[in-house]
Amino acid sequence: MVVDMDRCTGCQACVVACQAENNIPINTETIFLQRRVIEWIWVERYWEGEYPHVRARYIPLLCQQCDNAPCEPVCPVYATYHNDQGLNVQVYNRCVGTRYCANNCPYHARFFNFWQPVWPETLRHHLNPDVTVRWRGIMEKCTFCIQRIRRVQREAARDGRTLQDGDITPACAQACPTDALVFGDILDPQSRVAQLAKNKRAYKVIEDLGTGPNVIYLKKVDPYAPAADHDHKH
Amino acid sequence: MRLGKGMRIAILLGGGFGSALLGLAVLVLVVPRVVAHYSWSVERLFRQAPAQPIAFSHKTHAGDAQIPCLFCHRGADKEEAATIPSLEQCMFCHRFIIGTTEAQQAEIRKVIEAFNNREAVQWVRVFRLPDHVRFVHEAHIRAGFTCAECHGAVETMTEMRQFHRSLKMGDCVGCHRQNNAPTDCAICHY
Numbered sequence: 001m002v003v004d005m006d007r008c009t010g011c012q013a014c015v016v017a018c019q020a021e022n023n024i025p026i027n028t029e030t031i032f033l034q035r036r037v038i039e040w041i042w043v044e045r046y047w048e049g050e051y052p053h054v055r056a057r058y059i060p061l062l063c064q065q066c067d068n069a070p071c072e073p074v075c076p077v078y079a080t081y082h083n084d085q086g087l088n089v090q091v092y093n094r095c096v097g098t099r100y101c102a103n104n105c106p107y108h109a110r111f112f113n114f115w116q117p118v119w120p121e122t123l124r125h126h127l128n129p130d131v132t133v134r135w136r137g138i139m140e141k142c143t144f145c146i147q148r149i150r151r152v153q154r155e156a157a158r159d160g161r162t163l164q165d166g167d168i169t170p171a172c173a174q175a176c177p178t179d180a181l182v183f184g185d186i187l188d189p190q191s192r193v194a195q196l197a198k199n200k201r202a203y204k205v206i207e208d209l210g211t212g213p214n215v216i217y218l219k220k221v222d223p224y225a226p227a228a229d230h231d232h233k234h
Numbered sequence: 235m236r237l238g239k240g241m242r243i244a245i246l247l248g249g250g251f252g253s254a255l256l257g258l259a260v261l262v263l264v265v266p267r268v269v270a271h272y273s274w275s276v277e278r279l280f281r282q283a284p285a286q287p288i289a290f291s292h293k294t295h296a297g298d299a300q301i302p303c304l305f306c307h308r309g310a311d312k313e314e315a316a317t318i319p320s321l322e323q324c325m326f327c328h329r330f331i332i333g334t335t336e337a338q339q340a341e342i343r344k345v346i347e348a349f350n351n352r353e354a355v356q357w358v359r360v361f362r363l364p365d366h367v368r369f370v371h372e373a374h375i376r377a378g379f380t381c382a383e384c385h386g387a388v389e390t391m392t393e394m395r396q397f398h399r400s401l402k403m404g405d406c407v408g409c410h411r412q413n414n415a416p417t418d419c420a421i422c423h424y
Binding site for chain 2: 143147154
């Protein structure tokens with residue numbers, strides 16, 4: 001996935017779409033105060049620069065589907081592993097809830113179900129039937145909408161065609177009004193993702209850890225940004 | 235005198251106290267395992283032919299009348315769920331077919347009444363997988379499997395029963411291995 005920070009407005013449409021698509025429990029005030037919020041994609045705020053040249057910035061973060069995922073080797077029951085499509089899979093019925101994976105994830109992209117999820121009666125029939133409702137005591141995370149991936153793959157197999165770039169769209173990318181999120185096959189040089197990844201603005205979040213993230217961010221171009229700090233110090 | 239193994243254990247543990255301890259050990263260690271192992275099967279024994287609100291006979295429809303499975307379960311070759319036919323679809327035929335025996339007529343009258351009153355029939359599900367398992371009918375039909383391979387000889391059943399397959403994970407994985415189907419966890423679990 002490629003996230004173009006120059007296009008992102010921080011509108012949180014991706015967050016809402018993800019919550020609706022993936023049966024993510026409603027984060028009530030109590031849950032917030034407990035710091036037990038579950039959001040598979042969220043808009044993180046951070047500060048850039050030093051006083052007085054400070055800018056408030058935001059960045060949508062999600063599971064980076066690392067090539068060398070730190071969450072995987074620490075799972076004692078192999079509930080999280082890499083599949084042959086490069087997806088970092090979480091098998092809910094195998095998870096025993098040790099939370100080692102969440103502690104080892106530098107992106108904080110894994111969420112533990114501290115409580116049995118409950119929805120108001122009016123929303124009971126709004127759950128997505130294609131996605132498991134995760135129960136208490138297990139870990140969950142972004143899956144790049146694997147249910148959509150599987151559906152498209154199945155439909156392609158049925159119609160006897162090969163998957164084209166743009167066939168698979170996760171809920172966040174679909175909901176993005178500015179098309180900041182792009183999903184595709186990075187190994188296909190013709191795909192939109194591969195083209196965007198060649199951009200000189202491309203970077204990966206805390207790449208120096210060697211986790212090999214598969215979410216590529218395109219740096220924001222801010223013409224009004226304050227001059228770099230080191231210029232002031234000299 | 236040669237002692238049997240059991241006697242030696244009994245002497246070792248000291249008569250009555252020993253056998254009581256042994257009994258306790260069996261009670262604590264063995265019984266829960268046996269119950270846990272068979273409870274699924276016991277449950278199935280009682281649930282495998284649940285009573286349905288309308289005595290629908292697969293034998294009459296699929297057996298005698300030779301209606302293909304897909305005529306009613308239209309989702310089976312198109313989507314995830316095989317789907318239960320709507321009452322409208324029952325009425326295609328039962329507008330004209332009202333049964334020959336008293337019992338048949340009584341059951342068919344229920345269908346017609348429900349259709350006229352715009353009610354849904356509360357069928358009891360016979361084949362059920364846990365929520366964390368995705369079984370896609372369409373993919374299996376496309377791979378060339380017949381309905382009978384999992385559902386058994388439905389055309390002989392007056393009451394729909396689940397006995398042909400255990401529906402446990404080992405059953406699915408075994409079949410996937412035999413047929414060189416993927417055994418990646420994320421194929422069924424997401």
